[in-house]
Amino acid sequence: MERSRVLLLLLLVYCKHSTESKIINSELAYKNPCKISTQSGTKKCDYAVDGLTLSTCATSKSQKNPWLWVDLGDYHWVSQVMVWGYSLKQFNIYVTNSTTSPTDGVQCGGTYDGYSIINCDPVIRGRYVAITLDRTDVLSVCEMRVYGAGIIQPDGSPGSGL
Numbered sequence: 001m002e003r004s005r006v007l008l009l010l011l012l013v014y015c016k017h018s019t020e021s022k023i024i025n026s027e028l029a030y031k032n033p034c035k036i037s038t039q040s041g042t043k044k045c046d047y048a049v050d051g052l053t054l055s056t057c058a059t060s061k062s063q064k065n066p067w068l069w070v071d072l073g074d075y076h077w078v079s080q081v082m083v084w085g086y087s088l089k090q091f092n093i094y095v096t097n098s099t100t101s102p103t104d105g106v107q108c109g110g111t112y113d114g115y116s117i118i119n120c121d122p123v124i125r126g127r128y129v130a131i132t133l134d135r136t137d138v139l140s141v142c143e144m145r146v147y148g149a150g151i152i153q154p155d156g157s158p159g160s161g162l
Contacts, residue, residue, distance in 0.1 A: 028078070029129065029146040034070040035099075036060050040138065048141040053084045057142040066139035067102040069130035076148040077123045081108060082116070083131060084143040089113045091133055095126035102130030123149060 034045040036058055043059035060066040078095045096105025108120040129146045133139050
């Protein structure tokens with residue numbers, strides 16, 4: 001965890017003194033498309049990326065290994081994921097480039113309970129971020145925020161990533 005923070009700090013210092021580019025750290029999931037393995041009633045996936053932490057939640061039906069993923073819209077370096085949910089226990093976070101299997105990527109951190117701030121150390125490049133359960137249960141995610149580092153050129157255009 002400390003290694004990636006030091007790398008990010010070094011890049012920030014470098015970019016502060018460079019006229020070529022600067023680093024941004026932004027929330028990537030807000031109002032982006034998402035998908036849930038099964039939807040319980042009206043508790044649709046969009047609730048997990050609407051910016052509201054504990055009002056309405058995206059909820060799956062009870063099933064084996066439920067999941068929810070968010071499409072970041074492009075490939076990003078994911079550095080941190082924040083998750084809010086009710087009765088959310090023993091979940092995993094994956095950064096992936098696949099829409100066929102949410103666990104077909106790199107796991108960010110370990111296994112978590114409840115409200116969590118998960119640091120991806122080192123940062124992981126991918127387009128989709130998934131939250132999964134490794135059991136038969138209901139998955140209820142009230143909010144998932146994904147933070148990533150990227151490079152912006154002086155004219156405001158996107159750079160090539162880290």
